[in-house]
Amino acid sequence: MDNGTTAGRQWTFLTNHARVLVQIARDPGIRVRDIATRCLLTERAVQRIIVDLEQAGYLSHERHGRTNRYSIIEGKQLRHPADAGPTVSELLSILLRRYEAADSGSSRL
Template sequence: MDNSAAPGRQWTFLTNHARVLVQIARDPGIRVRDIATRCLLTERAVQRIIADLEAAEYLSHHREGRSNHYSVIDGKPLRHPADSGPTLAELLAVLLR
């Protein structure tokens, strides 16, 4: 049996939200432009994702001069009921290895 994905249908294991969060966890002072480049997203998409993460209280930021400095709120549980158990910190620990 062929286990390859159907032609034209692509998927990945991580969501764009997870990718953005990993980049911020690696470098809390990272610029939106650099996140977009690393995640292969537009800057506007990254801004929306950051707004989503802040609204859900997984992320916060404060200004340092002309730059944002982000803080991951890592003690929070994951959002989806099927993912209950591990915290954001535990997920990031695996992804940041």
């Protein structure tokens, strides 16, 4: 009988790329170290993801002194053909509503 878990195979609904993008959307001045901590990733993995997102045209950054300030390219379409239609900003608005509700103590879906 299947109890809903598969030994040896773990998966999640959101990719690490989506998690990093959500953290940047929440705080465009966030440090790589803080993204890594919040997403449970290494700093190096976060750096690679940021490069991926920039090369794909979802993200850009600008140096401000010793820190980066990130900008999400809001009109960019989602990457996979099966996800065609919504933009990255539309997806982020849904995900950010959930985070904002959690921050305010509300648990509505």
